[in-house]
Amino acid sequence: MRVLWAGFSDDRVEWELIRALVAAGVGGHAIAAPGSRIARGCAASGIPCLEARFPPRLDPRGARLIRAVLEQKRFDIVHCVTGRALAAALRATARSGSSTPRVVAYRGAIGTESRRDPLLRLSYLHPRVARIICVCEAVRRQWRASGVPEEKLVVIRKGHDPAWYSPAPRETLASLGVPADAVRVVFCGAIRPIKGVSVLVRAFERIAPEEGLCLVLLGEVREAGVKRRAQRLPHAHLLGFRKDAPALVGSCDIAVMPSVYREGWPKAVLEAMAQGVPPIVTDTGGLPEAVEHEKSGLVVPANDADALGEALRRLARDVALRRRLGEAARARVAGPLHFRHTVEETLALYRELVGEASAAEGRVRRARRRRAGTAMRGHAARAVNAQESALSRPCLAAEQAGFQALERHRRFISKAWKLADAPPSGLEDAACLGRVKCAPGIWKRP
Numbered sequence: 001m002r003v004l005w006a007g008f009s010d011d012r013v014e015w016e017l018i019r020a021l022v023a024a025g026v027g028g029h030a031i032a033a034p035g036s037r038i039a040r041g042c043a044a045s046g047i048p049c050l051e052a053r054f055p056p057r058l059d060p061r062g063a064r065l066i067r068a069v070l071e072q073k074r075f076d077i078v079h080c081v082t083g084r085a086l087a088a089a090l091r092a093t094a095r096s097g098s099s100t101p102r103v104v105a106y107r108g109a110i111g112t113e114s115r116r117d118p119l120l121r122l123s124y125l126h127p128r129v130a131r132i133i134c135v136c137e138a139v140r141r142q143w144r145a146s147g148v149p150e151e152k153l154v155v156i157r158k159g160h161d162p163a164w165y166s167p168a169p170r171e172t173l174a175s176l177g178v179p180a181d182a183v184r185v186v187f188c189g190a191i192r193p194i195k196g197v198s199v200l201v202r203a204f205e206r207i208a209p210e211e212g213l214c215l216v217l218l219g220e221v222r223e224a225g226v227k228r229r230a231q232r233l234p235h236a237h238l239l240g241f242r243k244d245a246p247a248l249v250g251s252c253d254i255a256v257m258p259s260v261y262r263e264g265w266p267k268a269v270l271e272a273m274a275q276g277v278p279p280i281v282t283d284t285g286g287l288p289e290a291v292e293h294e295k296s297g298l299v300v301p302a303n304d305a306d307a308l309g310e311a312l313r314r315l316a317r318d319v320a321l322r323r324r325l326g327e328a329a330r331a332r333v334a335g336p337l338h339f340r341h342t343v344e345e346t347l348a349l350y351r352e353l354v355g356e357a358s359a360a361e362g363r364v365r366r367a368r369r370r371r372a373g374t375a376m377r378g379h380a381a382r383a384v385n386a387q388e389s390a391l392s393r394p395c396l397a398a399e400q401a402g403f404q405a406l407e408r409h410r411r412f413i414s415k416a417w418k419l420a421d422a423p424p425s426g427l428e429d430a431a432c433l434g435r436v437k438c439a440p441g442i443w444k445r446p
Helices: 012-023 037-045 060-070 083-092 137-145 170-174 197-205 224-231 245-250 267-274 305-317 319-334 339-420 433-437
Strands: 002-008 027-032 049-051 077-080 102-107 129-134 153-155 183-188 213-218 236-240 254-257 279-282 298-300
Touching: 002 012, 002 060, 002 083, 012 027, 012 037, 012 339, 027 037, 027 060, 037 049, 049 060, 060 083, 077 083, 077 339, 083 102, 102 339, 129 137, 129 339, 137 153, 170 245, 183 197, 183 245, 183 267, 183 305, 197 213, 197 224, 197 305, 213 245, 213 305, 224 236, 245 267, 254 267, 254 305, 267 279, 267 319, 279 305, 298 305, 305 319
Parallel strands: 002 027, 002 077, 027 049, 077 102, 102 129, 129 153, 183 213, 183 254, 213 236, 254 279, 279 298
Antiparallel strands: none
């Protein structure tokens, strides 16, 4: 089995997935961004990798990237994780004939796409897309509502491994101005409207600094209003984008994901849970699938600052509850949300697709054999007919000559009767008796 991984990002789960699949015996080739984690990992592990970025969907250069790799070896599957890579793969495999690899797409977020969007016809809604891997049930429901057949949708969650993470010491955040004795509430991710950070800031505006909670915001700020409001709070700290964000999250007490809509599978929440940090999430998208309310975290209504503030106060006051939820969260990542399930389910999907491709090739071969057999039988039938026709032509000619001779003889006898007005005497003894008898009705008077 050979797989081409196209468009994989700098995400650790994606690199660990490629490495685990190769270890399981999958032969592969990757197309990754130059200098990315996957490009560096492939170079260190000896996995073939073409370092390139995919252009926009309508740009033919993307298809040339895919085709350059497909021309080197035969691949069974092309696994794409971005819309650009998917559109390029579909164009590159449009005329591959019987060796066309199965194209697999990936969707990790809930979008606003419409089935009437022509660009989707070039990617996710294309009929040659064999499967769409949905990162959670919420994403699967969205694509089912968009008209994708049920049999094309499969849910494979991006699992994590607690062994990947090591929390930073609390002194690390203290050196950045975050009080070491406060209950640290952390948000990690791009600060943009759909993440609901404005709701989190509004909740902290109603929490007095004396209550002992402080807010830590990790990530690029793309919402100017949130930045201005957070800077006015004495117990809020904007640290911006940091490469050591997962370790800093592990040194906090509560992780929050206050998304208001379109949330898929929360990587930052899984990273916190893997380190034993109890999460508070909203009830949108795939968040309730990752966090079980009152078991491995708390789930509050989306866009509800009062409910979010009350959940924060509850965990800040109850240390035992915080510890219990954190341990359950870590156990959940080590159990049903572990990375090993991602590898197993992806490998099972690959095998299923290769089996379907083999069955389809078998049906094509059988159809070709049937057509060839029909053609051979038709050719043989035509040959037999031609032979029978050739053999029967002399017989027909002889029979026709006999009837013509008999007709001439009948006309001769009829003429003789007319002349004699009676049968000639002794005709029974004539030498031509044998020929006359073989003509029925020859004795009738005309």
